[in-house]
Amino acid sequence: MVVTTMQLLLRSPLKPIRLLASRDCSSYVSRMRYLMRLKEDDDACRVALQSGTLMLFHKLAPLLRPTARGIYQLHKLQASDVKGILGKLGENEQLLNTSVLIGCSDSDVPQFSLDVGSLEQAAVEEMCGGVFIDLRKAFFLLKGPEAPLVAKGQALLRWHQTHAYCSATGQPTERNQAGSQRVCLQNGATYYPQMAPVVIVLVSDGRRCLLARQSTFPRGMYSALAGFCDMGETTEETLRREVAEEVGLEVESLQYSGSQHWPFPQSSFMVACHATVSPDRAEVNLNGAELEDARWFTLEEIEEALKRKTPPRSKKGEPTEFWVPPSYAIANKLILEWANHTKSHK
Template sequence: MKHAETVTFGGSALDRAAEIRGDAAALAAAQADPQARAVLIWRGKPLLDEETGALIRLPLDHPVLAQGDDDLMLLGREGGAAIFACNLSAWEPVDLDGGTLGHFVDASVQRHPDLPGGMGFAELRMNMTRLTPRDAELAATAKAILGWHDSHGFCSRCGSKSEIINAGWQRACRDCGAQHFPRTDPVVIMLITHGNSVLVGRSPGWPEGMYSLLAGFVEPGETLEAAVRREVLEEAGIPVGQVSYLASQPWPFPASLMFGCRGEALARDITLDPVELEDARWVSREEMATAFAGDHPVLLPARKGAIAQFLLRNWLADTLD
């Protein structure tokens, strides 16, 4: 695809410094460097500049880091200095309203009393289009790796508590010797076309009028192409012929890798799976252009920053390979 790596979270050529993850002396030196910085995550929310949306980087001796987890996760290097992720999720805001946390739309911002004004922990989905490519890669990596540690604290082989090693990129069980690595779930998301139309659907609970491309998890022993055909047939009853790969997007909600694919429908009749989809429909190129312009009476396009919106936008502009 002509613009494959310009998708949000698409990467910024971050030096991930993998060669020092298992080197205790090198890690200690990296943390002792006064130029080293940390990004803070609170329950999946990165610390951002509220005005600009920029990802905040704090020096490692900032007092608020002492309230975070003991283990810092090495994300990589910027300008030769290490940058880490710090989990501050144990902090409990005094005025916390948990009603919106984790919802599809979470506009709440949590502000720590020991941080300067104008900084807040904000939901990544709500701010992903404001981030630079480097900020986006760091935020996505930090959110995903810390989320993995939060949900994988015990050995899946024997049940014993495991411990963090390799600067956060591995967990080890001292009881049975098992080694555990961060999980990434492969997902196919499909631009399915038939003539001048594209197939879109909406899941129950989405904002009214919002439609997106169909998507689903890749199953064990399955190719991307097979997953595309299976998911579209299961959810919409549409058989798909030729399938090609377009672009990918890390999607840290919590830790997926979206494989954007294009497929050619062999029929147009939709048979909806009501468990998976509330609605599915064919939308012409002209109708989708109207939706992107904000003038469609019903249809809202996929949210900005998501690979679905990226693929649809390039389909409209005829910039797909």
């Protein structure tokens, strides 16, 4: 019988997670109220854009700036700087109004993202002193909160690029200034950015954890099992079905771990869980449809893989050893949690 997430949480001896320190609550609430006003008031959002910071993208690739220490940072510009760049490259400064609101800094500075794919890439890079890098590669280069920030920016830009028309009438849709919605000009239907729910689960038999790989993965990389939720399914039902379909195992219990927005292949909402199966029924049986391989890994193998901060490579540049997703991926968090838990109970 599958134990539900709520049952496990009610049984858990862990204390509730404290999301914010009390002294930060008032500033957080005011910041969220400010963002809500910018989404609802087009004029206020236009004013905020003039004093806010912008992250530039070129055909959905974010602009990064190399530092003297050899690392990369997200390149943030002021609206006046972007206007100057647009003017020098012969682009109407009205392009600035296609920016989308993605958040607000701790110092209450609104943050926007803008795609300048209509401009010559090299020219923008030279003027900004940065380089546009594919998001998958950028994730390896960015630190701290910058990776999820750039992922959100790209996701919103992509959504607007693919939802310019109403699915019911075929007529153009019009966005609000913040980019938080689009409205059909003919029937008034309102569309909001969406994410596809995905369950990602690390399966354990008590001593080992199960990792798998698809043929599209980089060579040598194994990750937790994952699958999209079918219409009407709960998290528990999706998890149990995916494990049964992909590796032929029946889940006995599960526990919620966390969640993450994931921009690939477009926008997914990853719900991360741990699951256990009986060690007497732990023989993997691949269905051959999605996975190239799946196998059990010991604690020692996992600990060795977690030490590798970058994929191990051969002289030809190809990964040669077993490795796991990088730290920005929630799969890495699941694997690390399992390793720490298993080690503490040895």
